[in-house]
Amino acid sequence: MLETFLSQNNRDSVILTNTAPSKWPEDVTRRLKFLRIARARFALDNNPLNEPPWNSIREGFCINPRDKVYSVLGIFAHPPVYPDYTRPVADVYRDFVVTVESSLDVILYMKENLSLKVTPNLPSWVPDFAARAQEPIPWTYLGARFAYRAGWSEADTSPLRLDHPDPNILAIHGIEADTVSHVAASYEELTQADGLLSSLGIMHLVSPTLAASRNGEDPVSTFWRTLTANLVGAGPERVRPELHGRGFRVLATHCLARSADSDPTTVRNLLEQVQSPFLPSWEEILEYTRGGNATKEKAAEEAVIFLDALRAMFNGRRIFFTEAGRIGIGPEGVEKGDRVVVLRGMRFPFVMRKVGQEEEEEGGNSRYSLVGHCFAEGIMEGEVLGGEWLRLEIE
Secondary structure, three states: EEEEEEOOOOOEEEEEEEEOOOOOOOOOHHHHOOHHHHHHHHHHOOOOOOOHHHHHHHHHHOOOOHHHHHHHHHHHOOOOOOOOOOOOOOHHHHHHHHHHOOOOOHHHHOOOOOOHOOOOOOOOOOOOOOOOOOOOOOOHOOOOOOOOOOOOOOOOOOOEOOOOOOOOOEEEEEEEEEEEEEEEEEHHHHHHHHHHHHHHHHHHOOHOHHHHHHHOOOHOOOHHHHHOEEEEEOOEEOOOHHHHHHHHHHHHHHHHHHHHHOOOHHHHHHHHOOOOOOOOOOHHHHHHHHOHHHHHHHHHHHHHHHHHHHHHOOOEEEEEEEEEOOOEEEEEEOOOOOOOEEEEEEEEEEEEHHHHOOOOOOOOOOOEEEEEEEEEOOOOOOOOOOOOOEEEEOO
């Protein structure tokens, strides 16, 4: 049995063992000091969705990266692994998550942005606990785990994970739903630079191919809903045009007015070509620019409800467009040519990158690396589930 002893300030802990001592190094009580372990304990006991405290593990500080895992063994009734400081860090992280976490979607949703990865030789589907606290925060942590069913069906009881002789390869059934054709602004670029102008420009460029345009819908409505994954930021509640749509319009007025200071011609041309009730007119841009601080403060108040949802769902992510005319948001590292893949049993789709030969031999398995989970309108409610499941292998 492992026990966790917390200090009086509940910030430092030492994990001791009174069983299987031969499997622990002699200096275990010194090496397993770990900051903020109490937060992980609290997260495990007080999370109504029974989500594991992976982010709390990332936030801790330790000298040996293996201790990111070993130091939290005391919060489990039955320790999934025993400390072995001779094993590669990547193997420790892989074995920990596959042993502890039976829910494959929780593992895959924990994928950090590619720029944060620090552990060498780590499979793309295994969370890197040595990376700093995760960015972006998984939507599952925001209560959105059950909001969609892109690859999930209650009637489908097939095993999610398929057998593979290599423990570093995750084999699973999936469907390639689409391919990324254009990449647009990140959260920071959208809110702090000319990202909204450039993203709307790309949307206008590809508008003839957009599913919304083909269906007679307003592409701008699809655009702003996609920025929030169509969710308010906590739980499955959907955004509302009269509140969040209005907030986006106010934010667009502010961002486009700022862009008009340096490039008024481009802004004017865009607004004349892309007309929507969720975008201002050129005249409104001029009026906003002439307004004083009071006008801008009032606008900030009206935009806050959309900004709250945007910050929760889009921070750490990037806009993308697909060959089939979908608008989506995914990890900042998404690139042109990446695949949008629906995995069997997963409620959100994933951005994945082909590795090896572009064209697989007949009868072969497609090999990918995992970039991260995403939102793409038109596939979130199981629209592609009628297709054939293919065996995919994720390195």
